[in-house]
Amino acid sequence: MAENKRIDHPTGTETVGHEWDGIEELNTPLPRWWLWTFYATVAFAIGYCVVYPTIPSANGAPGGNLKWSSREELEKTLAARQAELKPIHAALAATDISALPGKPELMQQAIAGGAAAFKVHCVQCHGSGAAGAKGYPNLNDDDWLWGGDLATLEKTIADGIRQPEHDATRFSQMPAFGRDGILQPAQVEDVTSYVRTLSGQEGMSASARRGQALFAANCVVCHGPDGKGSRTVGAPNLTDGIWLYGGDRDTIRQTITNSRYGVMPAWNLHLDTVTIRMLAAYVHSLGGGEAAPAPAPAPAGATAAATPAETANGGG
Amino acid sequence: MAEADPDITDSPLGQYQKRKSVFPKAVDGTFRRLKWAIMVVTLTIYYVTPWLRWDRGPYAPDQAVLVDLAHRRFFMFDIEIWPHEFYFVAGLLVMAGIGLFLVTSAVGRAWCGYACPQTVWTDLFQHIERAVDGDRNAAIRLQNAPWGVSKIARRLLKWSIWLAVAMGTGGAWIFYFADAPTLMHDFLHGTAAPVAYMTVFVLTMTTFIFGGFMREQVCIYMCPWPRIQTAMMDEKSLLVTYRHWRGEPRGSLKQAQAAAKTGAGTIGDCIDCNQCVAVCPTGIDIRQGPQIGCITCALCIDACDTVMAQVGRPRGLIDYVTFEDATREQAGQPTTPVLKTLFRPRTLAYFAIWGGIGLALLFALGNRTRLDISAQHDRNPLFVRMSDGSVRNAYTVKLRNMESRPRTVRVHMEGVPQASMWLGETGSREAASRAFEVKLSPDAVTKLRLFVVSPAGDGSRQEFALVVQANDDAAPSDRHDLVLERGGE
Numbered sequence: 190m191a192e193n194k195r196i197d198h199p200t201g202t203e204t205v206g207h208e209w210d211g212i213e214e215l216n217t218p219l220p221r222w223w224l225w226t227f228y229a230t231v232a233f234a235i236g237y238c239v240v241y242p243t244i245p246s247a248n249g250a251p252g253g254n255l256k257w258s259s260r261e262e263l264e265k266t267l268a269a270r271q272a273e274l275k276p277i278h279a280a281l282a283a284t285d286i287s288a289l290p291g292k293p294e295l296m297q298q299a300i301a302g303g304a305a306a307f308k309v310h311c312v313q314c315h316g317s318g319a320a321g322a323k324g325y326p327n328l329n330d331d332d333w334l335w336g337g338d339l340a341t342l343e344k345t346i347a348d349g350i351r352q353p354e355h356d357a358t359r360f361s362q363m364p365a366f367g368r369d370g371i372l373q374p375a376q377v378e379d380v381t382s383y384v385r386t387l388s389g390q391e392g393m394s395a396s397a398r399r400g401q402a403l404f405a406a407n408c409v410v411c412h413g414p415d416g417k418g419s420r421t422v423g424a425p426n427l428t429d430g431i432w433l434y435g436g437d438r439d440t441i442r443q444t445i446t447n448s449r450y451g452v453m454p455a456w457n458l459h460l461d462t463v464t465i466r467m468l469a470a471y472v473h474s475l476g477g478g479e480a481a482p483a484p485a486p487a488p489a490g491a492t493a494a495a496t497p498a499e500t501a502n503g504g505g
Numbered sequence: 506m507a508e509a510d511p512d513i514t515d516s517p518l519g520q521y522q523k524r525k526s527v528f529p530k531a532v533d534g535t536f537r538r539l540k541w542a543i544m545v546v547t548l549t550i551y552y553v554t555p556w557l558r559w560d561r562g563p564y565a566p567d568q569a570v571l572v573d574l575a576h577r578r579f580f581m582f583d584i585e586i587w588p589h590e591f592y593f594v595a596g597l598l599v600m601a602g603i604g605l606f607l608v609t610s611a612v613g614r615a616w617c618g619y620a621c622p623q624t625v626w627t628d629l630f631q632h633i634e635r636a637v638d639g640d641r642n643a644a645i646r647l648q649n650a651p652w653g654v655s656k657i658a659r660r661l662l663k664w665s666i667w668l669a670v671a672m673g674t675g676g677a678w679i680f681y682f683a684d685a686p687t688l689m690h691d692f693l694h695g696t697a698a699p700v701a702y703m704t705v706f707v708l709t710m711t712t713f714i715f716g717g718f719m720r721e722q723v724c725i726y727m728c729p730w731p732r733i734q735t736a737m738m739d740e741k742s743l744l745v746t747y748r749h750w751r752g753e754p755r756g757s758l759k760q761a762q763a764a765a766k767t768g769a770g771t772i773g774d775c776i777d778c779n780q781c782v783a784v785c786p787t788g789i790d791i792r793q794g795p796q797i798g799c800i801t802c803a804l805c806i807d808a809c810d811t812v813m814a815q816v817g818r819p820r821g822l823i824d825y826v827t828f829e830d831a832t833r834e835q836a837g838q839p840t841t842p843v844l845k846t847l848f849r850p851r852t853l854a855y856f857a858i859w860g861g862i863g864l865a866l867l868f869a870l871g872n873r874t875r876l877d878i879s880a881q882h883d884r885n886p887l888f889v890r891m892s893d894g895s896v897r898n899a900y901t902v903k904l905r906n907m908e909s910r911p912r913t914v915r916v917h918m919e920g921v922p923q924a925s926m927w928l929g930e931t932g933s934r935e936a937a938s939r940a941f942e943v944k945l946s947p948d949a950v951t952k953l954r955l956f957v958v959s960p961a962g963d964g965s966r967q968e969f970a971l972v973v974q975a976n977d978d979a980a981p982s983d984r985h986d987l988v989l990e991r992g993g994e
């Protein structure tokens with residue numbers, strides 16, 4: 190092989206002596222400084238191995254001389270972020286929630302913080318877009334069982350729904366009219382017919398007329414004589430287009446027969462005031478938030494009348 | 506040519522090669538003066554540009570050329586580029602690439618010879634070297650001299666000047682990225698950002714090492730341009746060429762006289778004075794033919810022309826000649842006029858593409874709006890049914906005010922006549938209407954949450970548009986088409 194080495198004439202360079210189908214390779218010398226840069230990279234690699242965790246063992250890589258770890262890096266970043274947020278949280282703790290709209294910047298920060306907290310604590314039931322599901326209220330709309338102004342939202346989130354061990358909790362209870370025998374199945378059927386006329390889903394019928402009398406005797410205490418509900422007791426408005434469990438005959442019949450018992454944790458047992466305040470601000474910002482103080486429970490009629498551009502069709 | 510130089514083929518080559526220091530001799534001539542001029546112009550542009558001021562009013566920086574990474578803006582005199590307009594920068598880079606094709610196919614490695622920072626700074630460092638160490642011969646003598654007081658003193662002086670130039674070079678760079686006077690003040694007081702010091706340090710060291718010690722090694726071993734440029738040249742590209750058919754066989758004036766007397770063959774024009782080798786900044790011998798080490802700085806042309814003038818022979822023994830002309834000249838055929846070589850289909854095509862992109866960029870620049878609207882429909886939930894049965898859609902609207910002054914703009918809806926809208930932050934459904942007005946901060950994006958409500962429909966979607974018009978503008982400047990969900994069962 191070495192015998193094949195020859196000096197290539199045009200370049201004056203020695204060949205390496207190999208030949209493949211007439212193709213030869215020049216043995217051009219490497220510049221010496223190139224070699225030194227190679228040694229420098231080797232030195233760098235050794236240095237790197239010394240200061241950073243590099244050599245794997247059964248329990249992860251022991252952390253080099255610098256004791257660096259990505260977990261610690263993350264913790265540091267998070268701590269730095271927490272420190273940045275501190276003044277905002279302090280300001281929020283010191284501001285009553287009803288005063289927030291007067292401080293638009295703080296409000297924006299509260300909404301952003303609330304959006305983050307919502308993703309952790311609330312999406313399991315209300316969904317990541319806060320659109321709810323059957324039995325879990327949609328927080329984007331303008332229908333509120335207990336009220337949609339900031340202070341009310343904050344209280345609802347803090348004290349939760351139907352938490353018997355928590356005294357301040359929101360608690361509304363509808364009798365299981367059918368199951369407990371307060372109403373006979375035929376009567377339940379009649380009340381169902383009447384309830385459906387309230388939202389304009391059905392016209393008046395003989396059954397509905399019978400149901401009207403039963404409604405007056407059994408339901409108006411909470412739902413009011415016109416069926417518009419009451420936020421004081423958390424009774425839903427039966428005249429609008431929004432149904433927590435559904436507005437079809439079957440579902441309404443079931444609701445009247447067995448009642449419903451939706452729950453939400455009392456979040457002040459789990460979260461700090463600032464987080465709850467931010468959550469309230471976020472929920473309020475979703476589009477259905479109301480101004481304080483909560484207006485009389487007649488939202489559908491009021492908003493429809495004030496919005497000339499739309500042709501409200503009452504029920505849905 | 507290679508055949509004429511037997512000792513190269515004899516020299517044994519090892520595995521590694523030590524760099525041979527090159528001490529180019531000072532030279533004067535047409536190309537040297539051109540190089541001086543280009544050096545003065547390019548270095549002036551580089552050092553002075555960040556200090557130019559440009560009045561943009563109270564809301565924008567007053568630095569003529571500024572790459573504001575923190576705020577993601579690029580200012581260049583009257584032009585302000587936003588991140589979404591980065592295609593202008595991309596266009597300029599494409600133009601630079603095609604410009605390199607154009608120049609290389611026409612005049613070979615002219616970029617390397619005259620304009621490349623590596624060449625310009627190496628040239629500058631070599632001038633400094635000659636000022637301190639003396640011209641070629643003195644410099645070589647000093648190099649070979651044993652280390653003594655005088656040698657150490659000279660080396661320290663030379664390196665200090667180099668280092669000062671290198672620091673100036675590295676220092677100038679950072680001023681392109683922040684307000685120059687402020688940064689200069691902070692830098693000197695030690696309060697500038699660490700990244701500024703890091704950048705200056707790195708660029709100082711690279712300038713010092715590349716310009717002072719690596720020089721032609723960068724061109725030969727580190728830079729990709731020479732290989733790319735070699736691929737872009739053809740037989741009609743200008744090359745620094747030694748007319749060996751005119752110069753060989755070389756011989757001194759005495760040999761030439763002797764040969765003429767005895768009639769023992771003729772001696773060529775090259776008097777073998779080695780001046781072309783002495784002045785070459787990369788230390789090569791162009792008489793061996795075109796080679797990768799030649800950056801076509803043309804200093805050997807100047808050197809050879811000077812010699813030819815002294816011995817009374819015509820200039821151009823070394824000259825810019827195309828490969829095609831070289832062949833023709835040897836065969837005694839007429840050569841192509843220089844203009845015809847420069848303006849040939851290939852260069853004209855490159856020029857057309859280059860100019861076309863340039864014109865397109867200018868056109869785009871003239872037609873771009875400085876007030877944009879874009880909106881994104883909420884996906885989750887897609888729409889919300891309201892208690893009165895109507896349907897609400899929500900959008901995130903971005904208004905881009907790209908002028909450096911605050912503006913009040915009006916946004917209105919086109920289409921879906923039954924719908925009305927309000928802003929999440931400031932409006933309410935009670936005050937919903939078909940248009941809203943907002944004050945936009947100067948040179949900023951304003952993000953708004955927009956609610957649009959309309960009576961429930963049959964589930965079909967409807968299209969509409971948001972149109973933005975500044976109150977001080979005569980016509981709308983931008984629109985964004987959107988979809989409104991009508992919420993069927």
Ligand code: SF4
Nearest residue numbers: 617621623724728730
């Ligand atoms: S080879 Fe590279 S570094 Fe050298 S002059 Fe040409 S472009 Fe510049």
Ligand code: SF4
Nearest residue numbers: 785799800802803805
């Ligand atoms: S051979 Fe001539 S043109 Fe090429 S680098 Fe040397 S001096 Fe410059």
